[in-house]
Amino acid sequence: MTEPLFPANSLATLRARLAILPRPDETAAEAAGTRQANLTKPPGALGRLEDLAIFMAGWQGTERPRIGKAQAVVFAGNHGVCAQGVNPYPQEVTSQMVANFRAGGAAINQLCRASGAELSVVELELDRPTGDFTQGLALSEAELLEAMARGAEALDPTADVLLLGEMGIGNSTVAAALAYATFGGTAADWVGRGTGSDDAGVQRKITAIEAGAKRHAALLDDPFTTLMAFGGREQAAICGAVLAAREKRIPVLLDGFICTAAAAVLARLEGDALAHCIVSHASAEPGQRGLLTHLGKAPILDLGMRLGEGSGAAVALGVLRAALEAHNGMATFAEAGISGA
Template sequence: MTLTITGLDDVSALLARLPEGDEAAAAAWAAREPRLTKPAGSLGRLEDLSGWLSTWQGRHPPRLDAPYARIFAGNHGVAALGVSAFPPEVTVQMVANFQHGGAAINQLCRTFGIALDVVSLDLDRPTADFTQGPALTEAEFASAFQAGIDAVPEGADLLVLGEMGIGNTTPAAALACALYGGEASEWTGRGTGVEGGALARKIEVVAAGVARHRGLPPLEILRALGGRELVALAGATVAARLRRVPVLLDGYVVTAAVAPLQAARPGALDHCRVAHVSAEPGHRRLLAALGADPLLDLGLRLGEGSGAALAVGLLRGAIACHTGMATFDEAGVSDKG
């Protein structure tokens, strides 16, 4: 499937033709699940996860033969305004760390059998300062969205999404605030560890960006307040839907990056699950706005796809139980009368 993006209109056209889940696969899952040797619902959300995988992989039983993680990296003009505890050059340094296998995401992908790739997006060219104008031109938006589309490999049966970008909890907070309202302080957290006057400055930056761009359509909000890695995350999410690949979203930044898709086209994130709720306070608020229930709540705030990779273990457990357990008939166990 070849998808080419030249501007926002192309993205809107893709959103208008998103496929729904596979009803036959969902029905096959629903026929087997109640017959397994356990009380109905006793495995809680593990049951739902195996059904979700079947529905969006379009097959029963579901499998995880080819899970892929894609980590998108970008730099932000607002980082120069003192919104992060680390300088922008750390983005480049961390990408090198990913490539040499030294980051948390490398260990988690290795543990859970996930193929990892990192996509760097013009790290030497930060986005514009969104307090002064749009972060990205339409051409830059299209290029980043295309990079996200192109990063989804053929044959994937699960996509794990993460990010790296110094300062990117600032555009995440700005996106969430612009989409769902409220005060900038309600959406803005410590990120890499800012506090005191630096945190106050970060809140001011978020508020200024939202004030400048509030009221735009959702995709324009993503262009105006997002960054290249956030736009690429949205592109990968759309491509996965069109290719019937279920998606695990990481923390606050990833969720904020794809929230404009849901705002532009309700149901656009039905093929996604949020892997965990971040320690960033705005993430829990954003999940409530999206009606999303995270799989894990471990106080994580690292980013780089770490929570989403960890949640692959839950999916493997869900598949093992649904496919490996005997039915009541097979085991000779009496069902409830």
């Protein structure tokens, strides 16, 4: 890429800059695979840990990838579709949870500390929710580009891995709408209970998504206009961060359903825009299984989690670190003087 992706003054400009996406270093990945084959273990004995080490080698461009700096970012936004009664909690909770993140009192704070990730929180106009997508666009083109740019700006270019999470009352409805628009099926296929919706609340989510899909049918064959149709700002920021990380060849750990649904919109772009992304865990939200199937990605963990906040990504970081410790620290058969390998 000759120009940075962001800022972009139009979607046409952004699309032009996305014409060629960086690819992993196949030579480095092959060298890492050769190293794995010569470590003191039966081939494949460490299972997914071996694959993760080779994946990281390709994106870092070195046979022995390392994680010096792990950056975790939580994006927070509010949603106009909450006017349709899709969430049992008021939108003030978004701001209150952001304050909790900043005070160090949330689950993500503890999990980032445990896994060695540096956490930051990006608030996206919490006093100005997106538009109600049952009544009109959630985001204008300018608002979409601004939110994506905020996501890109949050990336630390010196990070070795990026962990992404979100916070926003109502955003499980937005995630389900994005997944429905991107992969089809029925709205009900993608809707879960989120923060604790009862049966009537789940039905309100489905009704809202169906109404939005009908209203915005002409926009749903393109990833960026799909984001304009349904929002929210945190989902757009996640997409901006994912693309900026790809530009810098930084691997990404996506969190659960909401985060994965946001990034999944980019799967429609040419060049496998999510090739540098790992899905951290199989969220207990029912739509996550469908996303994993459509994206062809296997999660690192399956712990029944559904909190959001980047919590699954923070836990998965520990596994990723373990994969690299084994890859880099184990002796080869030759080094250990073990014969007959």
